Amino acid sequence: MADFDHRTDVLIVGSGAGALVGALVVREAGLEPLVVEKTDRIGGSSAMSGGGLWIPNNPVSREAGLDDSFEKAWRYLEAVVPDAGPAASPERRRAFLEHGPEMVEFLRRLGFRWHAAIGYPDYYPEKPGGSVTGRAIEGAIFDGRLLGPWLQRLRTYPGMPPIPVHTNEVSAFLVSLRTWRGFMMALRIFSRLIPRLWGRVPMGLGASLVGQLLHLCLQRQVPIWLESPLVELIAENGRVVGAVVEREGRRLRIAARGGVLLAAGGFEHNQEMRERYLPHPTRKEWAVGAPGNTGDAIRAAQAIGAAVALMDKAWGGPVVITPQGQPLFLVGERSLPFSIIVDSKGERFMNESASYVDCWRWQYERHRQVPAIPAWLIMESRHRRYYPFGTLPPGITPRSATGPQFLVRANTLRDLAQRIGVDPEGLERTVARFNEMARRGRDEDFHRGDSAYDRFYGDPRVKPNPNLGPLERPPFYATAVYPGELGTAGGLLTNEWGQVVREDGRPIPGLYATGNAAASIFGGTYPGPGSTLGPACVFAYIGMQHVVRTLREAD
Structure with a gap:
């Protein structure tokens, strides 16, 4: 290998959770990794996310009381993952389930502090092998001050600084003005901010995940280059x-x-690739992943013969656009009572409380029959009075926070429908039927509130169904809903060792992929919270262990 400007043992492209886990595996083996990041911030979408990892049968959750096993997890994946070809092969699923617990223990030995998100269910908990208790884990509250000057380089969600909260606390926090448990949870979260008075920077969610991994890398003097984008891969003799x-x-x-x-990462911010692969219509302005996710790594690997798979899949869901043009991914807001989502005819077409990936797919399916992009989230006064909406606290809706497609307000449903271009008679009929079902506590049309996952983001004070509340008290509000993405789910096809393969299935020696740069092992289904970050970290661990073994055998 002549004519090189720099030499290392393993080059890692990207700086999200999977990249940093891979760097730690290489470093702990006594080898030299080099992490290169395209942007001027570290952490990618991982740092902006909820920071959860879906890892079945992991030791942290088991120690917290979860009854789980390889067999239960295998049965669950058999029930929820569709036949999606080699990306979701039995060999890859088995590798994920077998090595996931190992990866968790590996990081814990290095000093990573985990938190079991007990109570946050799988997304299909009623399926065989599903868990109501949940299999997600995440980083414990972390003091960002330990990062020193790197703290300023940690990517954050625009307009939302890191907060010291866990994902299994969010649902109670959303109803903090409604329940004693929620109020106590809010007090607990706010108490974690007190250390700021002494200069500490407590962080949870994705900031804790990436913050802790970055801290471990800095302790081990892992070199990290920011503002260093990948241009192309170099191959010799295949x-x-x-x-x-x-x-x-x-x-x-x-x-x-x-x-x-x-x-x-994937390609959600590349409009050309979106147009080529994703369902239409599609706009990069609807994406909430890190802005550097433009498919560079995928295209570089394709240029040397790598295969791709599942390119029409995405980790999508309902997104609204604030008056400032910021996309906001809806999770709890659409699931809480006193709200529905309708198409241009004013008709419901989904279980609003279901998995966001299912909602993304349902919106596109509906749009092929009836104009449903945008759809409209319709809320009544109690939704705005009781619950936060994005960064807006309950009960506060300043005029500056409203726009022609965001929190449009009217005193009647008919007037609201006319303002947003939805059929008034259709909306009135839909609301009348929905209100009857809400009072009975049974959504006969879409089964909203039947699943434990639905109820996780419900209001327990609303009876008999925590996800259903009638829309009858003015004023009414409407916000346009688009099928946006946390990230794309299709990418480079890899085998059970994380090696990128060619169209004929042969691995490309020396090339590995993980996270949203690789095609998902779940075939576009989202089994539970952290179904992106879990496999991203596990296959980084598997792939870099494979590199370490290969180098040792060569030596």
């Missing part, structure tokens, strides 16, 4: 031996003795 990376205005040829790990 093997990837490095890559070209742009840094400080120069294109550097980097040799990677053990290979390259692509962990640079």
Whole structure:
């Protein structure tokens, strides 16, 4: 390997959770990793996310009381994952389930502090092998001050600084003005902010996940280059031996003795790739993933013969656009009572409380029959009075927070329908039927509130169904809903060792992929909270263990 500007053992492209886990595996084996990040911030979508990892049979959840096993998890995946070809092969699923607990223990030995998100169910808990208790884990509250100057480089969700909260606390916090448990949860969360008076920076969710991983990398002096995008991969005799990376205005040829790990996210911010692969209509303005996710790594691997799969799949869900143009991913807001989602005819077409990936798919299916992009989230006064909406606290809706497609207000449903271009008679009929079902506590049309997952984001004070509340008290509100994405789910096809493969299934030596740069093992289904980050970290762990073994055998 001649004519290289820099040499390392493993080049890791991207800086999200999977990338940093991979770097730690390489470093702990006594080898040299190099992490290169395209943007000026570290953490990618991982740092902006809820930070949960769906890892069945993991030791942290078992110690917290979860009854789980490989067999239960296998049965659950058999029930919920569709036949999606080699991306979701039995071999890849088995590797994920077998090595997931190992990865969790590996990080714990290094000093990573975990939290079991007990009470946050699988997304289909009633399916065989499903868990109402939940299999998600995440980082414990972390003091960002430990990152020193790197704290300012940690990516955060726009307009929302890191907060010290866990995902299994969010549902109670959403109804903090309604229940004693919610009020106590809010007090607990606010009490975690007190250390700020002494200069500490308590963080939860994705900030804790990436913050802790970054801290472990900094302790081990893992080199990290920011503002260093991948340009192309370098292959010799069919093997990837490095890559070209742009840094400080120069294109550097980097040799990677053990290979390259692509962990640079998907392509949700690449409009051309969206148009080519995703359902239509599709707009990058609806995406809430990290802005650097433009498919660079996927395209670089395709250029040397890599196969891709599931490119029409995404980790999507209902998204609204604030008056400032910021996309806001709806989770609890659409699930709480006193609200419905309707199409242009004013008709419901989904279980509003279901998994966001299902809602994304249902909106596209409906749009092929009736204009449903945008759809409209219709709320009545109690929804606004009782619950937060995005960054708006309960009961506060300033005029500056409203717009022609965001929190449109009217005193009657008919007037509201006319303002947003929805059929008034259709909306009035839909609301009348919905109100009858809400009073009885049974959604006969879409079964909203039947699942334990639905009820996780419900209001327990609303009886008899915590997800159903009639829309009858003015004023009424409407917000346009689009099928946006946390990230894309299709990408490079990999085997059970995380190796990128060609169309004929043969691995490309020296090339690995994980996270949203790789096609999902779940075939576009989201089994539970953390179904992106869980496999991302596990396959980074598997792939880099494979690199370590390969290098040791070569030596």
